[in-house]
Amino acid sequence: MHDNPIIPVVLCGGSGTRLWPRSRKAMPKPFLPLVGERTLFEATLDRVGGHPFGQPIIVAGAAHVPAIVAQAGKNVQIVVEPSAKNTAPAIALAAGLLPADAIMLVCPSDHHIADSAAFAAAAVAAAGLAVDDWMVAFGIAPNRPETGFGYIRIGEPLAEGYRIDRFVEKPDRSLAERFLTEGGYAWNGGIFAFRAGAFLDELRTHRPEMAALILRAVDEGMRDGAHFHPGADAFGAIAGESVDYAVMENAARAAVVPVDMGWSDVGNWEALRDARTGDSNGNRVRGRADVLDCRNVLIDTDGPRVSVVGLDDVIVVVDGDEILVTSAHGAQLVGKLPGAANQ
Numbered sequence: 001m002h003d004n005p006i007i008p009v010v011l012c013g014g015s016g017t018r019l020w021p022r023s024r025k026a027m028p029k030p031f032l033p034l035v036g037e038r039t040l041f042e043a044t045l046d047r048v049g050g051h052p053f054g055q056p057i058i059v060a061g062a063a064h065v066p067a068i069v070a071q072a073g074k075n076v077q078i079v080v081e082p083s084a085k086n087t088a089p090a091i092a093l094a095a096g097l098l099p100a101d102a103i104m105l106v107c108p109s110d111h112h113i114a115d116s117a118a119f120a121a122a123a124v125a126a127a128g129l130a131v132d133d134w135m136v137a138f139g140i141a142p143n144r145p146e147t148g149f150g151y152i153r154i155g156e157p158l159a160e161g162y163r164i165d166r167f168v169e170k171p172d173r174s175l176a177e178r179f180l181t182e183g184g185y186a187w188n189g190g191i192f193a194f195r196a197g198a199f200l201d202e203l204r205t206h207r208p209e210m211a212a213l214i215l216r217a218v219d220e221g222m223r224d225g226a227h228f229h230p231g232a233d234a235f236g237a238i239a240g241e242s243v244d245y246a247v248m249e250n251a252a253r254a255a256v257v258p259v260d261m262g263w264s265d266v267g268n269w270e271a272l273r274d275a276r277t278g279d280s281n282g283n284r285v286r287g288r289a290d291v292l293d294c295r296n297v298l299i300d301t302d303g304p305r306v307s308v309v310g311l312d313d314v315i316v317v318v319d320g321d322e323i324l325v326t327s328a329h330g331a332q333l334v335g336k337l338p339g340a341a342n343q
Contacts, residue, residue: 005054006127006193007102009094010044012060012068012109013084018268018332020340021322022300030110031067034266035275041109042071047116048107052124057097058109059090065227075226082217082232085240087190088247089214092203093230096218100197103127106243108190112275114262122259125160126193133198134255135248136161139186141260145176148267148332150188150244152256161257167249186258189265192243193257199247206250213238269315269324270331273298287318296328 016029023029030041038046048056058068059079068078079093091106098104105123113119126136139152139162147170155165167188171179179185203211213234220231248254264275273296276284283291287301292309299306301318308316313328326334334340 004101004103006048006052006105006123007054007094007098008048008056009091009104009106010041010048010056010058010109011087011090011106012041012058012064013087013090014110016110017335017340017343019266019272020334020337020343021319021324022317024343025063027067028064028110029266031064031071034272035112035264039071040112040266041068043112044107044109045072047113047119048105052120052127053105057094059094078227080227080229082230082235085235085238087243088203088207088241088245089210089235089238091192091194091243092200092210092214093218093235095194095196095199095203096214097228098196100195100200102196103130104192104194104196104199106190106192106194108265110266111189111191112262112264112266114275115260118259118261122257122261123193126255126257128160129158129255129257130193130195130198133195134158134161134253135199135202135251136193136255136257137164137248138189138191139256139258140189140263141258142180142185142187145173145180146187147171147173147176149265151176151179152186152188154184154186154256154258158255161255164248164254164256167244186256187263188244189263192248202247202251207241207246210238210241210246268331268334269298269317269326270328273315273328289316298328 012030015025016023019029031039033039057077061081122138129136150170151168153165155163216234217230222229264271266272273284278284282296283294284298288305289299290307291297294308295312297308298315304318306316315326317324
């Protein structure tokens, strides 16, 4: 195992429209206390506080900076993206600012992880592989035939994980059920570990134009205290792409560390319901609410009393003057509502 601290690179992006009306552009999903008392962003920083982690670098758009400073303090290192270009350029900016031998742990800021000890153990194992220039993904233990995530087929064993046999696009229901029955598959949760120099080498190999523009954006960037502003012209010229497509699926040395850590992407209201603790009937209530003869109902109200009788798998959210009522099954579609899309 290497001795250098693992540098968390925390990605703050997206508007969380599927958690409308609670999540809005002005105060999106990472900055809300959706599962516990702490916001998802604060909980992410809590998880990477202290050994074996070093000072985090947060990559975010300018719109999110005030919320980051309010929740993390003025001295946190922030890379302020001039425009949204997806995860590969965001990660590459951090890599370009770090020493080549730094081990980066890429963490989304809006996930819930129940078991921080399992997360830290997986991070140490992933770092051990990253030192040897493996591009490492966390492989989340699947517990249901989920069609909303990409999967990783686990290959032959390595010292502290496994080779990635292949990445699998989001499957249909029958394929997801087969993966669960067969075993040997993990969810791709968007958590990665790399040596900074090795990541940039992969980017130069597979996306040379993006790599060149990133390094130019870093060279032309300006520091403002703890905030770094990359060169907007160079960064603006980048074709946005996810780290999965740009690097992970092309890397010859791609590895996975399987981990069971109570992970949720809190991707919609149904996922949030399942991440919260329920009563004996699986009902989860926040705010003034009553349930009678109900199962697996989520009520989240910031004001008016909500009463639900005789319903199963229903979600009711009240935020100010906006009210959402959906079946759990319909939660995937919330982001398509006019209120969510046009906030």
